[in-house]
Amino acid sequence: MNRLAVELPGLSLKNPIMPASGCFGFGREYARFYDLSVLGAIMIKATTKEPRFGNPTPRVAETPGGMLNAIGLQNPGLDKVLTEELPWLEQFDVPIIANIAGSTMEEYVEVAAAISKAPNVHALELNISCPNVKKGGITFGTVPEVAAELTRLVKEVSAVPVYVKLSPNVTDIVAMAKAIEQAGADGLTMINTLVGMRIDVKTGRPILANGTGGLSGPAVKPIAIRMIYEVSQAVSIPIIGMGGVQTAEDVLEFFYAGASAVAVGTANFVDPFVCPTIINELPALLDELGIDQISECTGRSWKICAHAVHCRP
Amino acid sequence: MNRLAVELPGLSLKNPIMPASGCFGFGREYARFYDLSVLGAIMIKATTKEPRFGNPTPRVAETPGGMLNAIGLQNPGLDKVLTEELPWLEQFDVPIIANIAGSTMEEYVEVAAAISKAPNVHALELNISCPNVKKGGITFGTVPEVAAELTRLVKEVSAVPVYVKLSPNVTDIVAMAKAIEQAGADGLTMINTLVGMRIDVKTGRPILANGTGGLSGPAVKPIAIRMIYEVSQAVSIPIIGMGGVQTAEDVLEFFYAGASAVAVGTANFVDPFVCPTIINELPALLDELGIDQISECTGRSWKICAHAVHCRP
């Protein structure tokens, strides 16, 4: 049997590695580097009802071990995604997870209903936590009741399982996760970016035109691991983990924390070949660690503790 | 006039640089490297009523651009701090900011009342946000009403101004800051560490014996800058900023964001001479940037925006 295979609601993945939303466009650019069919899945860029230009530039800034972005959900809009991007992606043997965003609940519902019917869309990912969209975005992701309500409404109209993407910018991530699980979500994806900022010492102004942006990359990995560790013990729906993944070891760390699959974001910018490289390296790492199926690894860090005396997590 | 001088409640600082609590012990170790009198102030290690051993080891783990710690408030207890550590520190011409912690409100109040009367203690720093003490710690720092109540009680008994140290592990840092300001705090210090975790891929277990720990170092700087930027615009009490400071440029970035002084934590471990180095380098940097007094820089990133058309923070 394929030892990298993972079964998730709506997703039979040949391996658990997928590019994270917003870091891979709609796949066209990376298709020049490798055959996208090698990927476990693809999380496409957030789609909104209308086309959006997004924020003014500069939109990215580097930070120690990470980067800030304030793209502002630039995307070609629902129609173009349905008529151009998704059909183009059909040439690859890879399930699509459609990341959707909106300024109102109605917008989410409308986009979800339409996009979930596309033949290669196997799941939705609700981006309720984009820190770079002022209207709505941040509130959906930080108030459990609002997130739950949105989840319920989208579940009603979606033709495929719904994953909700959690914001790390909250006091109690477990409360958010539980509310969303109860509202019927099929899975969680986490984490989105942390709100951060950099100021240019020469000009005295924020580097990003938007002021603040979302922090991603290796710098945030320990926060992602902690949150997945906590949430995975509190809910019974699966988690697709992300936040700073760069290597096959990182993937294992996310599985051990409680993830059932892993998305790679910022690392694609550092190395466009990072996803296939990780996929190729995983079997040898599993061998080294004496692991048969990668799916066995989910939650191992807390599962072994119930039996081990020396563990004090 | 001394261009690095800064006036804060209870603190007339010859320069705005001070080691952060927990990263400098009670000064004895670094006194072997340089004369502590060069420092603006010293934030001593958190003091509790009774001596504490803290958490089992390993207590630290490295992360990309940062580190996790779960020391667990190890300290020799109030009596020893009063009779041994503070008197020893009197030989230096440097004001002490006493960081205090506790498991109950009563413990905070008792320690505050006693330690605030020590002759060289010029201010208190309430550590309401240590993520590594399970009992109490984390709750004080994440519920505005509780933090406000604690602030009020400590203010009543303290002989010196009270600064409250904010936890970044909250949804709404501005709400916390406002509640604490209204409760009578004289200043804020921010940020404490972010709760994080690392798992050892070889053992499958968390690297820290405590499971989770507090993330500090350059990796968290963009989060600190963003929070100080937001809070400094919402309150009128001063902020001592910290989180990833390593260089004189970093100090300026914190001032521009809204800080009135800056503490250096993790960087002391990387370079024991970092505080005097920054102090020495600041004047040349001010020259380069055409700044007369460093105190002018506080909040410049948002102050200039009111007048500038192109700024979109």
Added chain:
Amino acid sequence: MIGREQMTVASQRLIAERTYELTLAGRLVQEMKQPGQFVHVKVAASADPLLRRPLSLCQIDHEQGQCTIIYRQEGKGTALLAQKQPGDTVDVLGPLGHGFPLEAAPAGGRALLVGGGIGVPPLYELAKQLANRGVNVVSVLGFQTKAAVFYEEKFAAFGETYIATDDGSHGAAGRVTDVIEARALEFDVLYACGPKPMLKALDERFRGRPVYLSLEERMGCGVGACFACVCHVPGSETAYKKVCSDGPVFRAGEVVL
């Protein structure tokens, strides 16, 4: 084809104030064709600095299998790059983007190359290729001060070359546009790379003429995937071009500066 390679440092030298000329060897050179294209360089394997740095190709030598870039030491990344010694490797992704259209310059015609500061390097390969095609090349290169000037004689080898410095310490005092005006320089096509105010001045002055501008923008991916480097298209709220993959060279008027 865009590729990624650990290229080998053949040489590196300081050619002006904080300005380095770095020559790299590797198979990737065979993919490099167009002047104005850039490479995306990861200066260290560690997570700090994390992102690649976009740097223009300054010389492409297919025979030797070498390419040259010229960069100014600005921040963390370029400081690390400046430490590379011959024999060290550099992680290069490229060639990226669309460069200057050579075919816009008629053989026997006149091309005006206008460079500002660290925007000068890509014009060198352009001058070479234009000259090879029988185009008359005139170069106007602006720098802040004498110490920053580089490649003056190298450009002069391909045609008339004028230098302007802000402080007048070398060549004409003032800006490149002052030189163009003072000398009444004519052209069939103008190619420019440099700071945005310079590009804007050229755009305004020569509106409607065949002018090609190379833009700079902070980048994430460098390959068109992250939407970090977009600019507006005139007359539309949502239409955009990406500097990294649609540019960095655009015809004046194609995008909003």
Added chain:
Amino acid sequence: MIGREQMTVASQRLIAERTYELTLAGRLVQEMKQPGQFVHVKVAASADPLLRRPLSLCQIDHEQGQCTIIYRQEGKGTALLAQKQPGDTVDVLGPLGHGFPLEAAPAGGRALLVGGGIGVPPLYELAKQLANRGVNVVSVLGFQTKAAVFYEEKFAAFGETYIATDDGSHGAAGRVTDVIEARALEFDVLYACGPKPMLKALDERFRGRPVYLSLEERMGCGVGACFACVCHVPGSETAYKKVCSDGPVFRAGEVVL
């Protein structure tokens, strides 16, 4: 005096599987006295890896102004260290901690040195200094396998030396404690450095005898300020010692292993 210096790499070579011998030159060497002390090394100026790495002094040569450390490539930091070439610099803080007490070994007496794996290096300088003082040195060095063995002859120059390997591929098969037992090795004082299970076994077997153990713990500051590296003192809930500044060498029984 503890100091910080950019020391210069005099040489670096692979001496066993993933094991490097690195010789550094600088003034700081004159401060290095006691075997068992360590240096705290920052392998790159960048924020990744951020922390210093504690590495024991293996040889101190005041005349040449050089010191040697031997380390095994484990993670990110040691991998970067392994790339250093002669002439490169390394940011060193040290010497740190309290080493092995030489005076515990009477001249003419017998010192048993027990090392495990990457715990072997500090025993080399110890062997040298003990031999200089007229102490009879017997060394028992344990490794996983033959490919990991290093410095066998160098130790042999100072006295009887026994090697044990876990897989029996070199020397005796088994552990250092097996060798001590099999050979009925006697001592006036025992000094050891190696993995905790080895130290525990020695502690239990020789309870009450003069045994000195060098401990390992994850460190932050390395100088006693951060409380990362504490261990308990027997019989107290709150008493502690810091491995970095009170140790790394403790008399057996002084701290809880």
